[in-house]
Amino acid sequence: MSAKRPKLYLVFFILAVLGTVVPAAFLLGSAYYSEHRQAAQDARNVSGVLEARLEATLRRIESNLGELVADLPRQALHPKAFSRYGEAMQRQLAMRASHFPEIVGLRIIDAEGNVLYASDVTRPRVNVADRSYFQALRREPQTRLFFSEVAVGRISGRTQLVVAMPIRRADGSFAGVAMAPLEMRYFQQLFDAIDLGPRGVITFRRSDDGRLVLRRPERPGTVNQTLSNNPMHLRVEAGEREGVISYRAALDQMERVYAFKRIGDFPFYVAVGIAAKDFLAPWYLTLGITSGVELIFLAGLGLLLWRLDRAERRRAAASQALASSERRFQQLLDSAGEGICGLDRQGRLTFANPAARRLLGYGEELPRGDFLQQVHADDAGAALRTCLEEDRSVHSDDALFARADGSRFPVQYDLYPLAQEAGVAQGAVLLFADIAERKRHADQIEYLAHHDALTGLPNRLLAEDRFNQALAAASRRGEQVALLFLDLDGFKTINDSLGHEVGDKVLRAVADRLRSHLRESDTVSRFGGDEFLVIMPGLQQVEVIYPVIGKLLACLEQPLALEHYQLSTSVSIGVAVFPHDGRDFTTLMQKADTAMYHAKDAGRNTYRLFDEAMNLHAQETLRLRNNFQRGLDGDEFVLHLQPQVDLASGQVVGAEALVRWQDGSRLIAPAHFIPVAESSGFIVPLGQWVLRESCRLAARWQRELGREVTIAVNISAIQFKRGDLERTVAEALAESGLPPHLLELELTESTLLNQTESVLSTLRTLRDQGVRLSIDDFGTGYSSLAYLKRLAVNKLKIDQSFVRNLDGDAEDAAIVRAIIEMAHRLNLRTVAEGVETVEVLQSLRRFACDEAQGYYFARPLPVDEFERFLASWPGLLPGRMAY
Numbered sequence: 001m002s003a004k005r006p007k008l009y010l011v012f013f014i015l016a017v018l019g020t021v022v023p024a025a026f027l028l029g030s031a032y033y034s035e036h037r038q039a040a041q042d043a044r045n046v047s048g049v050l051e052a053r054l055e056a057t058l059r060r061i062e063s064n065l066g067e068l069v070a071d072l073p074r075q076a077l078h079p080k081a082f083s084r085y086g087e088a089m090q091r092q093l094a095m096r097a098s099h100f101p102e103i104v105g106l107r108i109i110d111a112e113g114n115v116l117y118a119s120d121v122t123r124p125r126v127n128v129a130d131r132s133y134f135q136a137l138r139r140e141p142q143t144r145l146f147f148s149e150v151a152v153g154r155i156s157g158r159t160q161l162v163v164a165m166p167i168r169r170a171d172g173s174f175a176g177v178a179m180a181p182l183e184m185r186y187f188q189q190l191f192d193a194i195d196l197g198p199r200g201v202i203t204f205r206r207s208d209d210g211r212l213v214l215r216r217p218e219r220p221g222t223v224n225q226t227l228s229n230n231p232m233h234l235r236v237e238a239g240e241r242e243g244v245i246s247y248r249a250a251l252d253q254m255e256r257v258y259a260f261k262r263i264g265d266f267p268f269y270v271a272v273g274i275a276a277k278d279f280l281a282p283w284y285l286t287l288g289i290t291s292g293v294e295l296i297f298l299a300g301l302g303l304l305l306w307r308l309d310r311a312e313r314r315r316a317a318a319s320q321a322l323a324s325s326e327r328r329f330q331q332l333l334d335s336a337g338e339g340i341c342g343l344d345r346q347g348r349l350t351f352a353n354p355a356a357r358r359l360l361g362y363g364e365e366l367p368r369g370d371f372l373q374q375v376h377a378d379d380a381g382a383a384l385r386t387c388l389e390e391d392r393s394v395h396s397d398d399a400l401f402a403r404a405d406g407s408r409f410p411v412q413y414d415l416y417p418l419a420q421e422a423g424v425a426q427g428a429v430l431l432f433a434d435i436a437e438r439k440r441h442a443d444q445i446e447y448l449a450h451h452d453a454l455t456g457l458p459n460r461l462l463a464e465d466r467f468n469q470a471l472a473a474a475s476r477r478g479e480q481v482a483l484l485f486l487d488l489d490g491f492k493t494i495n496d497s498l499g500h501e502v503g504d505k506v507l508r509a510v511a512d513r514l515r516s517h518l519r520e521s522d523t524v525s526r527f528g529g530d531e532f533l534v535i536m537p538g539l540q541q542v543e544v545i546y547p548v549i550g551k552l553l554a555c556l557e558q559p560l561a562l563e564h565y566q567l568s569t570s571v572s573i574g575v576a577v578f579p580h581d582g583r584d585f586t587t588l589m590q591k592a593d594t595a596m597y598h599a600k601d602a603g604r605n606t607y608r609l610f611d612e613a614m615n616l617h618a619q620e621t622l623r624l625r626n627n628f629q630r631g632l633d634g635d636e637f638v639l640h641l642q643p644q645v646d647l648a649s650g651q652v653v654g655a656e657a658l659v660r661w662q663d664g665s666r667l668i669a670p671a672h673f674i675p676v677a678e679s680s681g682f683i684v685p686l687g688q689w690v691l692r693e694s695c696r697l698a699a700r701w702q703r704e705l706g707r708e709v710t711i712a713v714n715i716s717a718i719q720f721k722r723g724d725l726e727r728t729v730a731e732a733l734a735e736s737g738l739p740p741h742l743l744e745l746e747l748t749e750s751t752l753l754n755q756t757e758s759v760l761s762t763l764r765t766l767r768d769q770g771v772r773l774s775i776d777d778f779g780t781g782y783s784s785l786a787y788l789k790r791l792a793v794n795k796l797k798i799d800q801s802f803v804r805n806l807d808g809d810a811e812d813a814a815i816v817r818a819i820i821e822m823a824h825r826l827n828l829r830t831v832a833e834g835v836e837t838v839e840v841l842q843s844l845r846r847f848a849c850d851e852a853q854g855y856y857f858a859r860p861l862p863v864d865e866f867e868r869f870l871a872s873w874p875g876l877l878p879g880r881m882a883y
Contacts (some may be wrong), residue, residue, distance in 0.1 A: 013305045020297060020329055024290050027431065030414060031283055031338065036257065038438065039279040040244045043259035046194055047242070047272040049445055050202070053190065055264040057102050058163070061180050062145055064096055065165040068106065069178050073629055074169060076117075077110045077176045083724055084684055086117065093119035097180075098492070099529055104156045104181040108167075109134065111176050118155060126154045133164040134177055141166045141174035147206070147267060149224045150184065150213055159184040159223075161213055184214055191216035193453075199254055199275030207236050207262060207269045219251065232258055236269055249273070282337055293332045297325045337433075342418070344427040347372040347385060359411075359434055361404035375401045388428050391417040398439075401432065410435050452526040454504055455511035463525035463533055464585050470523075470537035471578055471585075477538075481578040482545050484534035485592035486514075486552075489570045489604040491530035498565065505562045506569065513555050518548070533589075542577050542609075549573060549607050557605070572599040573607035581610050628673075628682045632689065636662050639693055640860035643869065644712070644831060644853045647845055650875035654710035654744065656853065657694040658860045659686065678718050687719045688728050695736035695743060697863060702742070707870060712744040714776065720759050729766060740770030746797065748776050774831070778819065796823050800834020800854070807839040817847050824848065 071092075076085040093106040097119040105119040113129025128134050133148040148162035160181035167176040191202045191214065204214040210227035227233045231247050242261040249256060256273035263269060304321035333340055339356030341349060349371040352362065360375060372385055387394040394415045400408045413432035450462040458466065470481045488510065495503040507530065514524045514532060523535040534552075536545060553571065560567045574596025582588040595610040602608065630636070637659055644654035661668035674683070691713050698711035719725055733740055745766065767773060774795035798819055802812045816832070823830045832844050835854030844852055858869055 010305070013301060016301050016325075017298060020294060020332075023429075024294055024332060026416070027336070027338075027340070028283070028287055028290060030431065031286065032280070034412070034433075035279050035283055036246075039257045039274045039276075040259060042438075042441070043196075043257055043272040043274050044242075044244060044261075045442065045445055046196070046202075047259040047261045047270055049449055050190075050194075050270045050272070051242075051261040051263050052449070054187075054204070054268070054270060055266070057100075057182075058266050058268075059264065061100065061103065061163050061182075062165075064100070064106075065145075065163065065178050065180060068093075068096065068108075069165055069167050072108065072167060072178070074167075074175060075629070076108070077167065079110065079112075079114070079116075082116060082123070086123070087721070089117040090119065090122060093117060100180070101528070102183060102186045104153060104158060104160055104183050107155075107177075107179050107181070109177040109179065111138070111174055115155065116176075121155055124155055128154065131162070133162050133179065137164060137166040137177055138174050141168050141172065149211065153181050156181065187214055188216065188218075196272065196274050197278030199256075199278050201249075201254075201256065201271075201273040201275075203271045203273075205233070205269060205271065206267055208267045210236075213268065222251070232260055232271060236260060236262065246276075286335070286337060289335045290332055293328050293335070297328045297332075300325045300328070339430075339432045341371070341430040341432075342427060343371060343388065343430055345388060346370070347388060350427065356432075359403075359409075359432070360401065361407075367404075387415055388417075393417065398435070410439050455508050455526050457511050457515075457524055457526045457532075459525065460527055460533075463523060463527075463535065466523045467535050467585050470535060471583075474537060474578060479537070480539040480542060480580070482534075482536040482539055482542065483576045483578075483588045483592045484536065484545075484549070484552075484607075485574040485576075485589070485596045486532040486534065486571050487596055487600070488530035489572055489600075491569065494567060494569070502562060502565060502567075506560060506567060509560045509562065510556065510569070510571075514552065517551050517555050533592075539577075542580075545575065549575070553605065553607070570605035572596055572604050574599055574610065575607060576610045628676070628686075632682070632685055637686065637689060638662050638862065639690065639697070640862055641697075641866040642853055642860040643858050643866070643873070644710075644851050645857055646851055647841075647849055652707075652709065652870055652873050653851065654712055655698075655866065656712040656746070656860075657690060657697075657714075659690050674716075678716060683716045683718050687716055688732075690714075691728055692732045692735065695732040695738045698742050699736040699738040701867070701870065702738070705867070705871065708742060709870070710742050710744050710772065711738075712746050712774065714746045714748075717748065720762065725762055726765055729771060730769075741772060744772040744774055744795070746774050746776040747793075777833075793828065795829045795831060797831045797833055798849075800832075803832045803834045803840060803844075803854075804836065806843050807837070813843065816844075816849075820847050820849050 073085065075081055076089060089108065093108070097103060097106045105121075107115050107119075107124075108117040109115050109128060113127045113131075113134050115124040115126045115128060118124045131148065131151075133146045136146050137143055143166060146164045146166075148164065150159060150161050152158065153160045160183060162179050162181050164177050164179035166174060167178055169175045187204065191204075194202065196202070202216045203212060205212050205227070210230065210233045211224050212222050215222060228250075230250070232243075232245050235243055235245065240262075242259075244257065244259045246255070246257045248254065255276040257276065257279070258271050258273040260269050260271040300321045304325075307321075308315055333351075333353040336353055336355055339359045340353045341356050342351040344350055347370050348368070349366050352360075352366055357363070372388075386392075395413075397412050399411055399413060401411045401413075402408055411432045412435050413430060415428050415430050418427045418429060450459060451457065452459050467481070467483070473479070474481045488506075491503065491506070494506055507526070510532070511524065511526065514534065518524060518534065519536075521537060523533075525533040525535070527533055536548070539545065552573070556569060556571045560569065574592040574594065576582065576588040576592035576595060578588060581591045591610040595608045599606050599608040638661075640658045640660055641655040642658060643652045644656065645651070646653045659670055661670075661673050676682075694711045694713050698709055701707050701709050715725070719728075729743070729745075732738075733743065747763075763773060772795065773793045774797055775793055776797050777799040778796045796819060798816055802815050802819075806812050806816055820830050829850040831851040831853065832840075832849050833853055835841055835844065835852045835856045837856060841852065841856060858866075861869060
């Protein structure tokens with residue numbers, strides 16, 4: 001017997017090693033790979049969210065640049081075209097750039113590298129011919145889109161990545177560049193908002209050469225640096241669009257799990273790295289404790305067996321050491337952070353470590369009965385029981401366990417059969433961990449993907465989904481759904497004057513007010529910038545939204561108390577209704593947007609419901625705007641002339657030049673196209689053409705007919721702001737040879753209201769050169785004697801609203817008489833507009849009016865008809881009918 005004892009001791013020692021080391025190693029190995037899998041999944045989720053955000057940003061910028069290049073008049077790229085296009089281009093660029101918080105602004109660059117137009121600078125004076133994107137697009141103008149290296153912008157002075165698109169002429173040659181600098185600070189803030197642990201890293205790199213665009217945390221001197229033999233970049237270069245990889249970074253020698261993903265079809269990819277030291281920290285702690293306890297246990301057991309082998313007298317000491325080792329093994333179980341439970345084949349609980357008791361809410365006394373039935377809150381209990389009976393292991397990443405008090409919590413668990421006896425497992429060990437915190441992070445990422453980060457409102461993606469649900473319900477029930485498109489009035493002024501921080505507070509306050517004045521079934525969404533969308537489902541008739549809109553307008557009129565400021569704002573609302581105005585989200589959005597702009601035009605702080613007339617008006621306005629340059633280039637604009645007759649001599653002494661648009665067979669009146677010309681900036685080149693053509697005609701009449709006829713040309717207020725009026729007048733007089741005193745410029749009272757020093761200086765210069773000045777439609781605006789004195793005008797044109805009923809309206813007669821008497825006392829001549837009857841003509845003569853024009857003499861005539869009229873006019877004859 002004594003000879004067999006050493007072998008028994010050796011067998012016992014081996015079994016003890018297997019019984020402790022193998023389960024401990026198995027548990028630790030499972031926990032290790034579980035932590036790795038979870039870190040990889042977290043990195044993959046974050047990289048997916050960032051890729052979607054970055055891809056959407058780049059896609060919107062590419063689309064916006066494409067539209068900008070397509071709409072850009074190529075004449076605007078001429079070095080001298082700024083005076084003609086500058087204001088319109090800057091307004092258009094600023095409007096486009098306002099929808100993109102990710103960019104510094106929009107720029108238009110000519111073929112020589114000069115920045116002609118910028119959304120944030122009135123007159124940029126910067127040359128970028130040495131920039132890589134400009135040189136690359138000039139060499140290869142057929143390139144669709146080019147991304148530069150990260151550099152400091154010469155206009156903004158901030159770090160940026162330029163997205164550039166070539167502007168090509170009709171023959172495909174290089175004409176310039178349209179570009180949008182991406183604000184690196186915007187994306188740095190986006191990356192900083194993501195918690196990856198103290199050693200986590202996010203990188204944004206180019207996929208073609210591995211150059212670094214952005215890194216969180218920042219490392220000085222690494223931006224624009226390429227990668228050398230980087231295993232992740234090698235996989236990207238090999239064509240992989242996304243993946244997971246673990247390696248030690250060369251930059252900081254830190255081992256991380258990385259998830260990378262290509263950003264759409266753009267030459268970039270985003271990589272998210274979670275440091276092994278962060279996600280394995282609990283595991284390393286458990287490993288240290290387990291290893292220490294295991295080593296102590298094995299050392300004690302070996303010592304015990306060695307002593308038993310050496311002497312029977314030490315058997316008692318060996319038994320004590322064994323008991324000590326069992327306590328240490330229990331400490332191993334007690335120190336584990338995961339719940340560990342032993343089960344018999346009937347599913348009854350045989351043991352549970354403290355972590356399991358804590359997670360399940362049990363005390364020292366373990367529950368009796370079927371443990372699986374007590375803790376399983378879903379139908380997974382049947383699967384666990386089957387695996388237990390069939391001696392199979394099972395794994396679940398997401399299940400629910402019930403605590404002793406009945407509450408539920410999410411878990412990740414593994415079930416492994418225990419060592420078999422006679423070919424039958426004696427039960428199983430159940431390992432589980434609480435994943436509530438992990439699920440909370442996943443839910444947060446899901447929330448950020450569907451909500452506006454500033455206001456917490458649903459974003460466009462979620463709003464469109466809710467609209468489609470409301471549309472489906474309305475179609476089934478025969479109801480209507482209203483879309484309200486809201487745009488804050490004057491929000492840009494708040495942003496520009498008080499800063500974006502105050503602007504953000506205003507947006508959050510507006511969002512809160514909108515939520516508080518709508519039904520729970522309604523959806524309020526922020527679309528970006530200062531635009532909001534309200535979806536109102538379940539409407540039996542559209543009239544029920546009117547009180548709601550009234551409440552919204554009223555609540556947003558109330559001042560906003562924001563710390564040190566009390567701000568007032570208002571909102572313009574456009575409304576489109578399903579199914580009357582459209583049957584899909586995009587169509588209704590466009591129509592609500594159109595209605596909103598009509599509300600803006602109506603004075604703001606109001607609302608408009610979409611109707612087809614708006615659509616037709618918008619289409620006609622767009623058609624006129626698109627055809628304007630063609631009309632100028634194709635000589636489609638013509639002059640009509642209305643004579644002005646001296647009431648003392650009866651002679652034609654002047655003519656007013658009135659422009660018409662001969663669009664094919666249709667003659668378009670100025671009331672239709674002049675507003676479009678003023679809003680688009682085409683009024684400047686059109687006014688220049690009218691001025692040159694008028695001077696040419698008047699000079700020809702003087703030269704060929706021997707008649708000195710003063711030509712009167714209307715001047716728009718926009719021509720003062722955008723055009724070089726002094727130069728234009730000087731060139732027109734020089735080209736035609738017309739004496740300056742035969743040119744009369746008609747100014748509106750709205751122009752004179754803005755008496756800036758530049759306007760006054762221009763008018764004084766023109767007056768000193770001999771050009772005559774008159775005030776058009778006198779008496780209808782904010783008439784002021786001050787500007788009559790300051791500007792020293794030559795003539796007042798009495799508006800036809802006072803003249804037309806002069807013989808039958810005593811008040812009109814008194815007004816006209818007063819204007820004439822005042823003008824004569826100021827040594828000004830007067831012209832009466834709208835003379836249509838002999839009675840009115842005779843009254844004007846009695847009042848000593850100097851000149852008159854109107855249908856009584858002639859309608860506005862084409863040039864050839866006016867010249868025949870001029871040649872055949874015998875003098876002023878009472879009773880003479882219109883020509």
